[in-house]
Amino acid sequence: MSEALPTLWFVLIAVLWAGYLFLEGFDLGVGMLMKLVYRTDSQRRVLLNTVGPVWDGNEVWLITAIGATFAAFPAWYASLLSSLYLPFTAVLLGLIFRAVAFEWRGKVDSPAWRNRWDWAIALGSLTAAAGIGAALALTTTGLPINANGDREGGPFAWFNGYALLGAAAVVLFCLVHAAAFLALKTEGGVRGAALRVVRRCLPFALLPMLAWALTVQVRGGTMLTALALVFAAGCAAASWRSARGNRDGRAFAALGAAMVLMIGSIFAAAFPVVLPSTLDPLFDLTVDSAASSPYTLGLMSIVAAFGLPLILAYQGWTYWVFRRRISERSIPAAHAVTPL
Amino acid sequence: MEALEIARWQFGITTVYHFLMVPLTIGLGLLVAVMQTLWYRTGEASYLRMTRFWGKLFLINFIMGVATGLVQEFQFGLAWSEYSRFVGDIFGAPLALEALLAFFVESTFLGLWIFGWQRLPKLVHLLCLWAAVLASVLSAYFILVANSWMQHPVGYEVVDGRPVLNDIWAVLTNNTALVAFPHTVFGALAVAGAFLLGISWYHLWKRRNDGIDTVDASGRVQIGAAAAPSRDATDHRVWLRSARLGAVVAMIAFAGTAVSGDLQGKLMFDQQPIKMAAAEAACHDGTGFSVLSVGNLGSQSCDDIVALVEVPGVLSFLANGDFTTEVKGVNTLVPEYQEKYGTHLPDNPIYGDRAGTEIDYLPVLEVTYWGFRIMIGFGAIAALAAGIAFWVLRKGTVPESRWLMRLAVFGILAPFGANAAGWIFTEMGRQPFVVAPNPEFAGIDSVFMFTAAAVSPGVTVAELLTSLIALASVYAVLLVIEVRLLFTYVRGGVASAMPELAHTPADHDGGSGHRADDADVLSFAY
Numbered sequence: 001m002s003e004a005l006p007t008l009w010f011v012l013i014a015v016l017w018a019g020y021l022f023l024e025g026f027d028l029g030v031g032m033l034m035k036l037v038y039r040t041d042s043q044r045r046v047l048l049n050t051v052g053p054v055w056d057g058n059e060v061w062l063i064t065a066i067g068a069t070f071a072a073f074p075a076w077y078a079s080l081l082s083s084l085y086l087p088f089t090a091v092l093l094g095l096i097f098r099a100v101a102f103e104w105r106g107k108v109d110s111p112a113w114r115n116r117w118d119w120a121i122a123l124g125s126l127t128a129a130a131g132i133g134a135a136l137a138l139t140t141t142g143l144p145i146n147a148n149g150d151r152e153g154g155p156f157a158w159f160n161g162y163a164l165l166g167a168a169a170v171v172l173f174c175l176v177h178a179a180a181f182l183a184l185k186t187e188g189g190v191r192g193a194a195l196r197v198v199r200r201c202l203p204f205a206l207l208p209m210l211a212w213a214l215t216v217q218v219r220g221g222t223m224l225t226a227l228a229l230v231f232a233a234g235c236a237a238a239s240w241r242s243a244r245g246n247r248d249g250r251a252f253a254a255l256g257a258a259m260v261l262m263i264g265s266i267f268a269a270a271f272p273v274v275l276p277s278t279l280d281p282l283f284d285l286t287v288d289s290a291a292s293s294p295y296t297l298g299l300m301s302i303v304a305a306f307g308l309p310l311i312l313a314y315q316g317w318t319y320w321v322f323r324r325r326i327s328e329r330s331i332p333a334a335h336a337v338t339p340l
Numbered sequence: 341m342e343a344l345e346i347a348r349w350q351f352g353i354t355t356v357y358h359f360l361m362v363p364l365t366i367g368l369g370l371l372v373a374v375m376q377t378l379w380y381r382t383g384e385a386s387y388l389r390m391t392r393f394w395g396k397l398f399l400i401n402f403i404m405g406v407a408t409g410l411v412q413e414f415q416f417g418l419a420w421s422e423y424s425r426f427v428g429d430i431f432g433a434p435l436a437l438e439a440l441l442a443f444f445v446e447s448t449f450l451g452l453w454i455f456g457w458q459r460l461p462k463l464v465h466l467l468c469l470w471a472a473v474l475a476s477v478l479s480a481y482f483i484l485v486a487n488s489w490m491q492h493p494v495g496y497e498v499v500d501g502r503p504v505l506n507d508i509w510a511v512l513t514n515n516t517a518l519v520a521f522p523h524t525v526f527g528a529l530a531v532a533g534a535f536l537l538g539i540s541w542y543h544l545w546k547r548r549n550d551g552i553d554t555v556d557a558s559g560r561v562q563i564g565a566a567a568a569p570s571r572d573a574t575d576h577r578v579w580l581r582s583a584r585l586g587a588v589v590a591m592i593a594f595a596g597t598a599v600s601g602d603l604q605g606k607l608m609f610d611q612q613p614i615k616m617a618a619a620e621a622a623c624h625d626g627t628g629f630s631v632l633s634v635g636n637l638g639s640q641s642c643d644d645i646v647a648l649v650e651v652p653g654v655l656s657f658l659a660n661g662d663f664t665t666e667v668k669g670v671n672t673l674v675p676e677y678q679e680k681y682g683t684h685l686p687d688n689p690i691y692g693d694r695a696g697t698e699i700d701y702l703p704v705l706e707v708t709y710w711g712f713r714i715m716i717g718f719g720a721i722a723a724l725a726a727g728i729a730f731w732v733l734r735k736g737t738v739p740e741s742r743w744l745m746r747l748a749v750f751g752i753l754a755p756f757g758a759n760a761a762g763w764i765f766t767e768m769g770r771q772p773f774v775v776a777p778n779p780e781f782a783g784i785d786s787v788f789m790f791t792a793a794a795v796s797p798g799v800t801v802a803e804l805l806t807s808l809i810a811l812a813s814v815y816a817v818l819l820v821i822e823v824r825l826l827f828t829y830v831r832g833g834v835a836s837a838m839p840e841l842a843h844t845p846a847d848h849d850g851g852s853g854h855r856a857d858d859a860d861v862l863s864f865a866y
Contacts, residue, residue, distance in 0.1 A: 048866040053455040056406065057448035063413050064439040070417065071436035074428020081417030082796040088414055089807040093814060096407040100818060103403035106866050107825055150421070150798030292429045293504045300436060307440040315448055322455065330862050335839040339831035340546065340571065 005298060006291035009072040012304060014267035016068060018260045020061035027051040027058055029178020031098060031125030034118055042328045043190050044118060050185040053322050057315055071300055075149055075290035076274045083143045083151035084158055087131045094127030109336035129174045130167035137166020140216050140266055142276035147283050169209035173259055176205040180255050184248040187327035198243040206236050213262045221269040232261035346804040347419040347795045354411050356760050357815050361405035363759050366480060367532025368398045369473035380466050386577040389834045396837035400825050422690055423774055423794035430496055430505045431486055438482035445475035458863040481521050488517035491770060492611045493778050493787055503787045519603045526596030529589050530755040534722050536586025537729055539830050541748035543579040544738045553737055561736040570835035578834060580736060587730035594723030609659040612776050614673045614701060615769035618708040621645050622669040629654035637706040642670055670702060677701040690793045703769045711765030718758035725751050
């Protein structure tokens with residue numbers, strides 16, 4: 001039993017990343033679409049309010065993925081973060097700007113103020129999505145780490161084509177996932193524009209993620225991981241058809257399923273290596289070499305077994321409470337705070 | 341500068357900054373939840389207004405705590421990879437538990453509370469706030485468990501030279517954590533109390549200054565009403581109740597920090613004796629507490645320090661609860677530490693250029709001595725001021741003095757300063773260790789780590805400098821914006837959180853007035 005614990009935690013961390021990309025994926029994408037597609041303040045406020053009640057809860061999936069990696073695979077956490085020092089710093093700055101922008105944007109009634117925070121949301125979301133995409137791609141394709149797990153070769157030694165591929169994969173997925181989300185959550189002009197994005201962009205928006213998945217597949221894939229990619233392609237096609245047929249819920253769910261299948265396939269094909277070394281395969285961090293003790297993993301398993309279903313239940317309830325579609329009509333007038 | 345110094349400055353700056361937001365989040369969150377509970381039970385308008393107004397300020401600040409807290413979760417791996425590898429088996433668990441059990445509840449239910457006005461049944465809406473606030477208190481507990489393990493490692497065995505968790509209960513009930521937790525929560529309440537008192541004082545003063553409230557010849561307060569609906573008699577109740585609540589909370593909180601801090605001190609005299617000796621800048625063994633020591637603390641040499649005013653017996657009381665026990669000074673302790681933990685850093689590559697150099701066991705005396713006194717001093721001044729304020733408020737308003745009002749607003753900073761000083765003292769006092777040795781464990785079970793060994797070996801000075809400068813400047817800009825936003829919302833009074841109070845009823849006939857009644861319009865929107 002205790003030999004299976006590191007594998008179980010590898011699966012759980014893959015689940016946390018997939019959950020993060022599914023949930024925060026659309027609010028990162030909504031952030032980018034605010035500047036990319038939507039022009040008027042009332043449209044942008046519709047966008048903000050579709051994710052307003054939930055974005056912070058979505059972001060905790062990232063904190064949990066990182067925290068769980070620390071607890072379950074300290075060596076993975078230490079090597080990945082310190083090797084990707086600058087990209088993760090950029091991700092943090094992006095997330096900081098985005099978070100305060102969500103909360104503060106409407107607090108002063110001035111177009112210049114709002115415009116500045118809109119940029120913070122869009123660029124912060126872009127940076128976070130790109131950085132996390134690059135990090136996930138690199139942890140499955142390799143970094144120049146030595147025997148101690150430390151990066152060699154300077155601040156940019158991590159930079160390569162896979163980093164760009166991962167960044168493109170997550171950014172483009174977030175954009176189209178957000179558009180599918182907005183089609184499901186809004187009405188009127190905002191929905192129309194979102195549907196156009198899904199219909200035009202969906203097929204090629206998933207290509208970088210597929211390319212990343214195929215790269216990992218070629219290195220260590222099995223029949224099962226290949227099958228997952230076939231199913232992912234099927235889900236993507238179903239999502240596209242549903243979007244063309246105005247079935248918003250189905251389009252959104254199928255697109256999310258396509259991503260989950262691809263990420264699942266990538267993690268499964270990378271198993272049991274959690275962070276390959278490009279210097280020497282002997283330095284690879286594996287599920288077993290990076291894992292915490294059976295006691296720690298067992299304890300965490302018990303907490304996760306109770307915690308995760310509960311989290312899914314109350315986060316699901318939040319989405320149910322705020323299930324109504326939002327349109328420009330739903331947005332109350334901006335309110336200026338004036339001194340007494 | 342070397343990587344180690346930059347990494348330490350970065351950790352210090354980002355953590356102290358994060359902890360400017362956190363106490364206000366915890367303390368004010370609890371108080372807003374109490375206010376909404378009072379509104380739920382009594383239906384009184386003033387409690388609703390208090391909930392909305394203080395809730396708005398709570399949210400402006402809350403988001404900064406969230407944003408800066410993200411950095412904390414990452415920076416152990418970013419800049420302290422050797423530390424993460426060494427302690428991950430134990431230290432990672434409370435962080436993961438914090439995320440799984442506290443952060444999810446906090447963020448999800450706060451989102452429900454913010455957007456759930458009028459959409460959720462009143463009781464459910466109230467419970468959402470309580471869930472979020474109690475989760476933030478729980479997160480404080482988990483992070484203090486993690487920090488307390490660095491102060492006083494327990495619940496582990498040593499396997500291959502590394503500590504491995506073997507008793508989670510011992511970690512969760514570490515006596516260091518059990519006293520740090522109430523100390524921190526009371527410290528947070530002290531911040532919130534001063535915040536309520538200072539801002540409410542301003543509004544009570546403003547009402548008098550604008551001629552709304554007056555005091556007649558017999559000294560009785562005549563509560564008036566201005567034309568704006570936000571400045572009626574209920575408005576007076578909002579500020580008076582908030583001010584009194586703030587004053588009472590500030591006094592109780594100080595008493596709580598004093599009692600829990602005393603327990604903490606007694607533990608520290610056992611667990612990290614040199615930290616407490618450094619807090620005293622005490623060279624020789626003795627019983628006296630220094631009220632004022634003069635000399636050159638910065639020289640780090642005992643010969644340069646003279647305790648000018650010293651109260652005999654008090655140090656013994658702080659350490660042991662009696663007046664006679666000799667408390668060890670630096671001159672006794674440093675040789676003891678050298679004997680137990682070595683005089684020189686081992687010749688291990690993780691120490692880089694520092695390998696083989698002499699270990700300085702003395703924390704920076706200027707920081708520990710003054711950090712300890714600023715913590716106690718600012719905390720006591722804030723509590724004393726709250727006591728005086730409570731007495732001044734007995735007739736129902738505040739004096740007309742503009743100077744006194746400014747003092748009340750400025751006084752909000754005192755408990756923030758006390759909190760920051762306390763953390764700087766406790767973290768700097770632990771040096772040169774990042775994981776301090778637990779004196780109860782000897783031999784093979786002894787685990788400790790020097791800070792010099794903890795930094796990421798592969799990360800360059802250029803990277804650390806880049807992130808330090810980027811984070812510090814972004815934090816500085818955001819702090820200015822947050823404070824300005826808070827000022828704007830404070831100046832706007834309750835109407836800044838309740839737009840419906842901003843206009844007289846006549847305004848609602850035209851313009852956008854009809855939209856508020858439309859069932860489709862969100863009751864709250866970004």
